[in-house]
Amino acid sequence: MADNEESPRPSVTRRVCAALALVAALAALGTAIGALARHPVQLVIAVVLVLIAVGAAWAALVGRGARRVFAGVLALVALAGILLLPDLRAFLLMIVVIALCAASGALARIAFAHDLAPDRAGVRVPPARRGVLLINTRSGGGKAARFRLESRARSRGVVPMVLTPGDDLRALAEQAVAAGADVLGMAGGDGSQALVADVARRHGIPFVCVPAGTRNHFALDLGLDRDYVPAALDAFGTAYERRVDLATVDDRVFVNNASLGVYATVVQSPGYRDAKVATIAQRLPELLGPEAVRPDLRFSRPGRGEQPGADVVLVSNGVYRLDHINGFGTRERLDAGRLGIVTVTVDRARDVPALVSAELAGRLHEFHGYRAWTGTEFVVDSGQALVEIGVDGEALRLPPPLRFRILSGALRVRVPLDAPGAAPAALVPHGVFGAVSALFLVLTGRPAHRPNQEEHQAG
Template identity: 65%
Template sequence: MMARYVVRSPAARRGFALVALATGVAPLVLTVSVLLRDPLELIAAVLLVGCAIAAAWAALVRRGWRRIPAAAIAVLALAATAALPDLRAYLWVLVVAVLVALSAGATRAALGHTPARAVSRTAPARHGVLLMNPRSGGGKASRFGLAAKARALGVEPVELRPGDDLRALAEQAVANGADVLGMAGGDGSQAMVADVARRHGVAFVCVPAGTRNHFALDLGLDRDDVPAALAAFGDAVERRVDLAELDERVFVNNVSLGVFATAVQSPAYRDAKAATVVRQLPDLLGPDAQRPDLRFALPDGTRRESADLVLVSNNPYRLEHLSGFGTRQRLDAGTLGIVTVTANRAAQVPALISAELAGRISRFPGYVSWSAPEFVVDSGRPLIEASIDGEATWLAPPLRFRILPDALRVRVPRDAPGTSPAATLPSGTWATVVALLRVLGGRPS
């Protein structure tokens, strides 16, 4: 089940929240009533049922292969509960399974919503143009036959060839009358074509034909179904999203400075991002390593003369890993997300690596995050290593970042998932329960 572009009334969301909480508690109550005769078995059953509920929630809100382990844990937990001596009644197992599924579905209905301020339906493009990078994502454009599928929809495909200037091709498409520009490629290409679209006020279509496609993920697109994004050239949903700018260069996701930007320079990074970052951290943060010269101000005005990592994003991320980044709850909050990480070289490097591997980077003591419409990073060095939407480069300081609110008109298929993972549910089971209680009380989740 995927969240669609559906706006539910507050009353409906309160109803779903009530159902989610009730059906979440019911399996535990039922387990207690069945197992009061055996306290040890009661403890085991409560833990297993709680695990099944949490895993089922996770399975419903994740996408792609990440759903598989969560669903497997839910099934195994229910199976282990059924194997307990006093729980061999198949009817009991069926009731618990149904309650768990209802709780997970109602939770998503109560909390999952499109976070855009304004979403409207729009007519098919009069003259749609799809620009394609055939090398992105290991050749996804060719593998999925995007050119033929675009022509079948009345969209003009334009393939980027060696030596071509992507921005010039996009400008030419607009000059020839395109009212909707699409880009099938990675996030760096998406940013360039999106910038052309926003400068000319034409709508933009993101086709996730790159490697990671963070922008597509946070737009609520299904990254596993690349051709499905072409439907945005037809009857579609349109919304406005923010773009971010670094010294007049637009980016759709983030810019990283410091040790992560150094890791991106490694030839092994593109094929093994997490492994490359973790492998290089001990050397980049070791006692003999030189700390990056990155100078900036904290929200209270305090000046910092260094940091191991500075991440500036187009709207704030919910970060779990530095290597894989996270997702954004929304793309129209009108603010940059800013994260800095500083580690004590002698004592905190193992803790930083552990936090990275465990997906708990935001709990590392040297982690600081805030949001602002503008941000400046200076340095005493002539050039700073940077990664802009995953592309390595060198830039002359000072680096000036700013958000461009509501800069881009984005079209998305009407049957797209519609929400990013961060917008679907809070992080963690307890946070989900708190959010449901807030919705039940008539407050924002």
């Protein structure tokens, strides 16, 4: 293990933030209770009208014809009703409560710092003798060029290999290994990261992730700095090396997740990469509307047997704290040796408003059609000749059955000595009680509780 030392006592700034976070949370609770006591009827009416407006707006989005017109009019009437309330203070107090909750959460993150992060696993390793970095200059809107990764790599003694249109990335990675590379890196998006990581895995050499793509969720959960891309190049020097898991669908490796069903269909749409929100809004009427047909996906749950199907199936390399239907959240660990499996099933007649509310609030896990479990293998079958699937954001069509596996500890990965070192999910306590307890610990001058290994495994 590296970094096994005890967490330092919280600074004055962190203790003040802990106090302010608790005060803001109590103020939000008090304001909500006070508003309910002073304006019980109007507050309830305001909440109901907001829910009607959201539900009707969503119904207008996924409906067609007269149903869409009726839902749109209903949403406008509900919004007008809020503005016509005799006393808007009840509604305004709701906004105050939301603002106080947001402030409490932001202050709590500062107070917790890195106390909740697990000990950094791995060993300190010397610089690469012959490091090679493959660079996709088109990823992330040209991040590689903007951060001058090619010249920065050379200045560190790393050999850059810049992709040109038509290049076979896997072939270039294999060529680099054949030429003597002892550390292989990739500067690009998560799809490219997965491909080069697979080459490194097959040859048993370490891998360096350089987050030069659009989102780089793998880098996020490795604890890398995604804002200053060149910092990742330090992993070719003296660095920490650890083992992390990879996942596969059939023989294709992925580092984040694979999605099937509604979201996978959206990913297949032309223009999705350039206009995600607009594309989703355009496709939802046919995908989740009342006349939509559920995707033909068949799978089994442990102890439950074969399931009737689902609108969304997400299979991830490790377990996500999942907030949204697109499958992107954050993982506490990348070395637990488990697939994360999530399904979302929507009753077309009544569930769509509840789903959009959970989606907008970033609380997808509270939707009643949400199911989650873990495993080392998972099989999805279908009566279709080809199944649409998004693998690390790349649109594919694969023949069923689709067989998912976890490759436990398959990849040797190097991270810089001064990298942040923890995924966001590892820095936030579970539940309200856990958050309050951690804040009180910081407030009294003690580090927030750091979960031990067994607790991580149980989670």
